[in-house]
Amino acid sequence: MDRILQEPYAKAKKALKQFPNIGEPGAEKILLFCGVQAGLPLEWGGVRVLTRVGYGRAQKNYGVQYRSVQEALAGELPRDAESLARAHLLLREHGKTLCRNNGPLCHECPAADLCAYANK
Numbered sequence: 303m304d305r306i307l308q309e310p311y312a313k314a315k316k317a318l319k320q321f322p323n324i325g326e327p328g329a330e331k332i333l334l335f336c337g338v339q340a341g342l343p344l345e346w347g348g349v350r351v352l353t354r355v356g357y358g359r360a361q362k363n364y365g366v367q368y369r370s371v372q373e374a375l376a377g378e379l380p381r382d383a384e385s386l387a388r389a390h391l392l393l394r395e396h397g398k399t400l401c402r403n404n405g406p407l408c409h410e411c412p413a414a415d416l417c418a419y420a421n422k
């Protein structure tokens with residue numbers, strides 16, 4: 303792992319993807335929590351939250367939706383790994399608790415004023 307973390311980001315990600323069950327988002331998360339940052343890796347809950355708030359577009363194809371959210375976030379992300387890791391965990395928790403797949407609890411959500419879904 304120490305050797306992988308010395309590599310440039312793209313090469314480190316490629317090396318991690320050689321491990322079983324580690325795909326693109328998994329490799330990005332490992333690198334983020336090891337203090338190597340290049341964007342904000344998201345789980346499905348985080349993608350759902352950000353799409354509802356107004357980043358990217360809902361799509362039938364998850365990969366297309368994921369990329370549209372990432373493109374919409376470009377330029378608005380913090381630069382340090384610690385802040386990105388906190389954002390990742392906060393979005394994951396928000397997607398599990400308030401912004402659930404079925405029946406989001408918008409009336410309890412602190413982001414409701416900023417959210418396109420809640421303001422529809």
Ligand code: SF4
Binds near residue numbers: 400409412413415417
């Ligand atoms: S207001 Fe509703 S849809 Fe928007 S982020 Fe909060 S829980 Fe999700």
